[in-house]
Amino acid sequence: MILEALEWCVTPASWRARKRGLLAAQIAIRHRKRRCERFWRPHLEASRRFIEQCVEADAAGPRGLAVVLGSGHLNDVDAGFLARTFDRVTLIDAVHPIEVRLRCLASRGKWHCVAADLAEPGPEIDEIVRGASWVFSTCLLSQLVLCGPAGFASEIASRHFGLLRRARRAVLVTDTARRFSAGEDWVGLLGGFAPPEPSASWIWQLAPPEEHGDPRRGIEERRVEASVLED
Ligand SMILES: C[S@@+](CC[C@H](N)C(=O)[O-])C[C@H]1O[C@@H](n2cnc3c(N)ncnc32)[C@H](O)[C@@H]1O
Numbered sequence: 001m002i003l004e005a006l007e008w009c010v011t012p013a014s015w016r017a018r019k020r021g022l023l024a025a026q027i028a029i030r031h032r033k034r035r036c037e038r039f040w041r042p043h044l045e046a047s048r049r050f051i052e053q054c055v056e057a058d059a060a061g062p063r064g065l066a067v068v069l070g071s072g073h074l075n076d077v078d079a080g081f082l083a084r085t086f087d088r089v090t091l092i093d094a095v096h097p098i099e100v101r102l103r104c105l106a107s108r109g110k111w112h113c114v115a116a117d118l119a120e121p122g123p124e125i126d127e128i129v130r131g132a133s134w135v136f137s138t139c140l141l142s143q144l145v146l147c148g149p150a151g152f153a154s155e156i157a158s159r160h161f162g163l164l165r166r167a168r169r170a171v172l173v174t175d176t177a178r179r180f181s182a183g184e185d186w187v188g189l190l191g192g193f194a195p196p197e198p199s200a201s202w203i204w205q206l207a208p209p210e211e212h213g214d215p216r217r218g219i220e221e222r223r224v225e226a227s228v229l230e231d
Pocket of ligand 1: 022026029070071072073074075076077092093094095116117118119120138139140143144147
C-alpha cells in the first residue's frame with residue numbers, strides 16, 4: 001500500500017488523469033496481474049498470439065511504425081515482438097507506468113510514449129494513427145466506455161472504432177461482456193455498440209471471489225473479442 005502511494009506520487013501524470021483515478025487504476029493493475037497471474041495468463045497469451053498472427057500474415061511486411069492504444073503495462077501485447085518487428089513503436093495511454101517510460105527513454109528514439117485522453121482523441125492522435133503500419137487497441141475500449149459519462153457508451157465506442165478505421169491496418173482486442181460464473185447470462189459492456197464480427201473470441205477469467213470480494217459469486221469472467229480491420 002505504501003509502495004503504491006509512493007508510486008502514485010512519483011509517476012508523471014496529468015492532474016486530470018490522477019483525479020479521474022486512471023493513475024491509481026494503472027498502478028493497481030500491476031498488483032492485480034501478479035495476484036491473478038494463473039487466471040490471466042491464457043487471456044494474455046491469446047491476445048499476444050492474435051496480434052502476432054495478424055502481423056505475420058501481412059504480405060506487405062510489417063516494418064515502419066506500430067502504435068499501441070491503451071498500452072498500459074504492455075501485458076497483452078508482446079514488447080519483444082514489437083521491438084523485433086517494427087522500426088518504431090508509439091505507446092499511447094492516459095498514464096504510462098514508470099517502467100514503460102524508462103523503456104522509452106533507454107530506446108534511443110525507437111520507443112515513444114504519448115500521454116493522451118483516448119476518449120477524446122485530438123488531431124495529434126489522428127495523425128499518429130494515420131501514419132502507422134499497424135495500430136493495436138488492446139483491452140482499452142471497455143475502459144473508455146466504463147470511465148466515460150453515463151449514457152454515452154455507444155458514442156464513445158463508435159468514436160474509438162472510427163479512429164481505428166482511419167489506420168491502414170488495426171487490431172481491436174476488447175472485452176465485450178461480463179458475467180460471474182459460467183451459468184450466468186452475459187451482460188454487455190459496450191452500451192449496445194456492436195463491434196465487428198470477431199475473428200477470434202475467448203473467455204478471460206478476470207477475478208476469483210477473493211479478488212472481487214463477493215464470496216457468494218463465482219469467478220468474474222469477461223468475453224473477449226478480437227478482430228482485424230484493414231483499409
Ligand atoms: C485494462 S488496461 C489495458 C492495459 C494494456 N493493454 C496492458 O496490456 O497492460 C486499460 C488501459 O487503458 C488506459 N485508459 C483508460 N482510459 C483511458 C483514456 N480515457 N485515455 C487513454 N488511456 C486510457 C488505462 O490507463 C490502461 O492502461
